[in-house]
Amino acid sequence: MQNLVIVESPAKAKTIERFLGKDYIVKSSFGHIRDIAKKGLGVDIANGFAPCYEISSEKKKVVDELSRLASKVDAVWLASDEDREGEAIAWHLTEVLGLPVERTKRIVFHEITKNAILHAIENPRTVDLNLVNAQQARRVLDRIVGFELSPILWKKVKPALSAGRVQSVAVRLIVERERDIIAHNATSYYRVVAQFYSVEDTEKVIFKAEYSERFATKEQALEMLERCKSATFTVVHSEVKPTKRYPAPPFTTSTLQQEAARKYGMSVSQTMSVAQRLYEQGLITYMRTDSVNLSQLAIHACKEEITTLFGAKYSNPRNYTTSSKGAQEAHEAIRPSYINRHEIDGTAAEKRLYELIWKRTVASQMVAADIDRTTINIEMSGDPNHFVATGDTMRFDGFMRLYSESVDEETHDGEHTATLPMLHEGEVVKSHTIVATERFTQPPLRYNEASLVKRLEELGIGRPSTYAPTISTIITRGYVEKSSRPAQKRNYTSLTLRGNNITEKSSSENYGAEKNRLSPTDIGMVVNDYLESQFAMIMDYNFTANVEKEFDRIADGELQWNDMISTFYTPFHQMVDAAIETQPTSHQQARILGVDPKSGHTVKARIGRYGPMVEIEAAEGEKPQYASLKKGQLIESITLEQALELFALPRVVGVYEGEDVVVGIGKFGGYVRHGKTFASLAKTDDPYTVSYERSVELLKHQKEQAAVANTPLRIFAEDKGMVIKNGRYGAYIAYKGKNYRLPKGSKPETMSFDDCMKIVNSSKK
Numbered sequence: 001m002q003n004l005v006i007v008e009s010p011a012k013a014k015t016i017e018r019f020l021g022k023d024y025i026v027k028s029s030f031g032h033i034r035d036i037a038k039k040g041l042g043v044d045i046a047n048g049f050a051p052c053y054e055i056s057s058e059k060k061k062v063v064d065e066l067s068r069l070a071s072k073v074d075a076v077w078l079a080s081d082e083d084r085e086g087e088a089i090a091w092h093l094t095e096v097l098g099l100p101v102e103r104t105k106r107i108v109f110h111e112i113t114k115n116a117i118l119h120a121i122e123n124p125r126t127v128d129l130n131l132v133n134a135q136q137a138r139r140v141l142d143r144i145v146g147f148e149l150s151p152i153l154w155k156k157v158k159p160a161l162s163a164g165r166v167q168s169v170a171v172r173l174i175v176e177r178e179r180d181i182i183a184h185n186a187t188s189y190y191r192v193v194a195q196f197y198s199v200e201d202t203e204k205v206i207f208k209a210e211y212s213e214r215f216a217t218k219e220q221a222l223e224m225l226e227r228c229k230s231a232t233f234t235v236v237h238s239e240v241k242p243t244k245r246y247p248a249p250p251f252t253t254s255t256l257q258q259e260a261a262r263k264y265g266m267s268v269s270q271t272m273s274v275a276q277r278l279y280e281q282g283l284i285t286y287m288r289t290d291s292v293n294l295s296q297l298a299i300h301a302c303k304e305e306i307t308t309l310f311g312a313k314y315s316n317p318r319n320y321t322t323s324s325k326g327a328q329e330a331h332e333a334i335r336p337s338y339i340n341r342h343e344i345d346g347t348a349a350e351k352r353l354y355e356l357i358w359k360r361t362v363a364s365q366m367v368a369a370d371i372d373r374t375t376i377n378i379e380m381s382g383d384p385n386h387f388v389a390t391g392d393t394m395r396f397d398g399f400m401r402l403y404s405e406s407v408d409e410e411t412h413d414g415e416h417t418a419t420l421p422m423l424h425e426g427e428v429v430k431s432h433t434i435v436a437t438e439r440f441t442q443p444p445l446r447y448n449e450a451s452l453v454k455r456l457e458e459l460g461i462g463r464p465s466t467y468a469p470t471i472s473t474i475i476t477r478g479y480v481e482k483s484s485r486p487a488q489k490r491n492y493t494s495l496t497l498r499g500n501n502i503t504e505k506s507s508s509e510n511y512g513a514e515k516n517r518l519s520p521t522d523i524g525m526v527v528n529d530y531l532e533s534q535f536a537m538i539m540d541y542n543f544t545a546n547v548e549k550e551f552d553r554i555a556d557g558e559l560q561w562n563d564m565i566s567t568f569y570t571p572f573h574q575m576v577d578a579a580i581e582t583q584p585t586s587h588q589q590a591r592i593l594g595v596d597p598k599s600g601h602t603v604k605a606r607i608g609r610y611g612p613m614v615e616i617e618a619a620e621g622e623k624p625q626y627a628s629l630k631k632g633q634l635i636e637s638i639t640l641e642q643a644l645e646l647f648a649l650p651r652v653v654g655v656y657e658g659e660d661v662v663v664g665i666g667k668f669g670g671y672v673r674h675g676k677t678f679a680s681l682a683k684t685d686d687p688y689t690v691s692y693e694r695s696v697e698l699l700k701h702q703k704e705q706a707a708v709a710n711t712p713l714r715i716f717a718e719d720k721g722m723v724i725k726n727g728r729y730g731a732y733i734a735y736k737g738k739n740y741r742l743p744k745g746s747k748p749e750t751m752s753f754d755d756c757m758k759i760v761n762s763s764k765k
Helices: 010-019 057-070 084-097 112-123 128-155 163-184 218-229 253-264 268-280 294-310 348-363 449-458 467-476 522-534 541-555 560-583 640-648 691-711 753-762
Strands: 003-007 024-028 032-035 054-055 076-077 188-198 208-213 231-245 369-380 384-398 430-441 482-483 486-499 501-511 514-520 591-595 602-608 611-616 627-629 651-656 660-665 667-674 677-680 712-715 723-727 730-735 739-743
Touching: 003 010, 003 057, 010 024, 010 112, 010 430, 024 057, 032 128, 032 667, 054 057, 054 084, 057 084, 076 084, 084 128, 084 268, 112 467, 128 522, 128 541, 128 560, 163 449, 163 467, 163 482, 163 514, 163 522, 163 541, 188 369, 188 384, 188 486, 208 369, 218 430, 218 486, 218 501, 231 384, 253 268, 253 449, 253 467, 268 467, 294 348, 449 467, 449 501, 449 514, 467 482, 514 522, 514 723, 522 560, 522 602, 522 611, 541 560, 591 640, 602 640, 611 640, 627 677, 640 723, 660 691, 730 753
Parallel strands: 003 024, 003 076
Antiparallel strands: 032 054, 188 208, 188 430, 208 384, 231 369, 231 430, 369 384, 430 486, 482 514, 486 501, 591 602, 602 611, 611 627, 651 660, 660 667, 667 677, 712 723, 723 730, 730 739
16 A cells, blocks of 8 residues: 545545545545634744644544554645645645655545546645645634634623624624615505507507506506596607527626525525535535636537537637635636536435536536517607507527526516517507506515625625524524514505506405525524624724735745735734623613503513513513513514513413313423313414314314323233333233333234233333
């Protein structure tokens, strides 16, 4: 055995081992083998911010095996990932295994194919200490921020809280969006859409056109429809403009996360987990990248594939340049390792994601789609505004034959342009119907995981490797929750002019449904407000983005990592000292909601020991009343009426068999009580609205289950005290006030009295 190759994951090791001969053994380090010590700060501030590293207990066995193998071989090859994290893993291996950095071979590749691996072996380099230092700087800075901020949050806000540099800024984005939603006051307006047809057209093809002005009131819309009765409609402008629709560039980490979310509803961490498996199997290139660049080999392979599948006229080789703020990675976009491989074996998620990456890559090398965009302006006599119709006709599908990028709800108005008839200027058109429909202004949409990543990337915050962990952290810490909201109903009015008659109709529509959107919790909002008031520098978007640029400068060898930390630490530590001395103000104060009409006492909402709550104050000597907020309710937006509803529990919903049926919320959630019988409410049951009928149904079911559980399966003539019963976890023996578990595979119906006695006598006391 002459060569030891160390990679990060066992799956990657298995794939690489196939390409190297018998002279190579490939082993995995299972990620990082050491990290900053968990006890204390783990950073020696006085000694140039030197990190104190330790090998975690679960990695000691791995390190021992790697040390043993490294001592027996002629050469060690470090083949961890080619980003900063991978470079740091390689450096830690040299330190722990006692390998001289200048003589240890470091190899990198952005795809696990035979050619890429052999090329890397032929072109080794040494560990890049600039990349290592950039990773160390990020790790040390984040440890300092977390270690110094968290204790302040414990003292000033609530115990067991924590803060982080990038995470806190991500929470700020979500809090600001929530406040925009709370502040939004939906106002209605009327939008007028006409259905026209040409007087000269014998087939009377109907097309839609929208009036260029919107009306604030129903009266204004009615007045406009009245004017339409006697108006003449003439085409004043008709233009067909050839346009091109270009394919999207190949995937980066963030665009893959966004498209997988839009097309398949995948979370950011799910997408990265599936992509990691595809990469380790050698199916795609490295999945953490902000580059849209493709190798010449890949571009040529795409050209061949497109020509074979669709013909040469569909091929248009091109390369893309990266435009995201602070793009750092030199390697390629995410693409299939072998372009001629259209499908793979694997899980459903792996197949779907691979197909998405394959289509996006190949489509990026196809010709643009040719579209004729038609615009028709229709003048209404005696009116300065026009009706405008737009429509698209596809002349040549180009890349759209294979793939079309999905659009965000935020930027998509939901209207699909239709094909329009050919009309000439001066042509008279007639209205079939003209409808003024009441619409409502929309609040901004809450972020989903992918749109949050997109916003962080736009601001230059975080890097491909940090998006998924950042989102996981803020959800785990309870600052943000991912939730879905059911649609609400609202009424709207529509006014229809047909001929000379105007009719009014009231209808209802669903609105506001949300799926897997991110919203802040009360504690997330409180922590955000406190950090903004005391640590404005840390919470500033530009500061966080500039820190990323500093890491890039360290990676490029332009800046010493400990100098960068030192520049940050002095003003930061001064802020920490000032915050310790400052008494927190508004964030801990309760929000006064009003007065309880029954008692005349003040009702307020605040963070309590067990989370967000509402309180009705009490007179001296009496106890205040408390109630927890429901899921989805916020201290900042709860109304007095909603708060008073929370005190409605426990409530009597009726009488059953002479006793009250009571609904309440206990330690383990909602329940129904009838005498000494308790039944849990289902997740879909709301304790505040659950009906008497549903409560009785739950109670009956509970009593039936209890009856079954108490019915003996077997009684023995030898000793009537020996009984086999059916319990919550299956059959068991009850004897002389004690219970005994039946051995696995025992059948109660075939067991004898002696069998039962053996179990009783052999059971541990």
